[in-house]
Amino acid sequence: MKPVPKNLFCDRDGTIIYDRHYLADPAGVELLPGAAAGLLRISRLAGGLKLFVVTNQSGIGRGFFSRAAYEACQAKMAADLAEAGVALTDCAFCPHAPADPSCHCRKPDTGMWEELRARHSLRPEESVMIGDKPDDIRFARRAGFAAAILVLSGQGEKSALALGLPVDPCAFPEGGYFDVGKSVPDKLLAEPASMPDCLAVDLDGAADYLAARLGGGHA
Ligand SMILES: [Mg+2]
Numbered sequence: 575m576k577p578v579p580k581n582l583f584c585d586r587d588g589t590i591i592y593d594r595h596y597l598a599d600p601a602g603v604e605l606l607p608g609a610a611a612g613l614l615r616i617s618r619l620a621g622g623l624k625l626f627v628v629t630n631q632s633g634i635g636r637g638f639f640s641r642a643a644y645e646a647c648q649a650k651m652a653a654d655l656a657e658a659g660v661a662l663t664d665c666a667f668c669p670h671a672p673a674d675p676s677c678h679c680r681k682p683d684t685g686m687w688e689e690l691r692a693r694h695s696l697r698p699e700e701s702v703m704i705g706d707k708p709d710d711i712r713f714a715r716r717a718g719f720a721a722a723i724l725v726l727s728g729q730g731e732k733s734a735l736a737l738g739l740p741v742d743p744c745a746f747p748e749g750g751y752f753d754v755g756k757s758v759p760d761k762l763l764a765e766p767a768s769m770p771d772c773l774a775v776d777l778d779g780a781a782d783y784l785a786a787r788l789g790g791g792h793a
């Protein structure tokens with residue numbers, strides 16, 4: 575992570591809020607443990623990071639719920655985060671079904687990155703991604719981000735097990751996270767596309783990792 579990160583990209587379902595499987599009702603929006611605290615801490619690191627949400631919402635393209643229902647859920651999440659002092663800079667979503675040939679934005683494709691990059695003049699080497707699925711990590715790699723973090727919430731534990739990573743936080747030497755790059759650097763070479771730089775218990779653990787990296791503890 576050579577340049578100082580200025581932007582955090584964050585998945586929504588299973589990373590910031592509980593994955594309700596095609597969430598369409600704002601009443602179902604519930605922040606995950608550590609989400610608000612972690613985002614607040616990350617937003618204050620290194621002179622301040624902008625917070626972006628990038629979320630696949632194929633339920634719209636599949637006809638399960640409307641764009642308005644999605645917007646209502648986003649508004650509820652933003653309000654819950656604001657109550658904790660967290661301000662989101664911007665959000666992008668992919669409304670397409672997975673098989674839609676016109677889609678270039680469903681993660682791991684990078685359409686949402688291109689959209690936000692253009693709107694806010696962002697640089698990939700100053701950006702970090704956090705998510706709970708391999709496609710979140712691939713998205714970050716394809717976009718050329720400085721780092722990609724997998725959280726254990728949502729599909730994260732399943733994703734980590736599939737990558738052969740330890741999932742018991744009691745075994746994490748640093749407590750809130752497991753530094754993949756530092757602990758098993760050959761793993762990053764074995765499967766670079768979906769292997770995260772770090773496995774974090776939750777967004778608060780991801781904040782621990784980023785704080786340690788920015789503190790200059792190791793390269
Ligand atoms: Mg997710």
Ligand SMILES: [Zn+2]
Nearest residue numbers: 668677679680
């Ligand atoms: Zn799309």
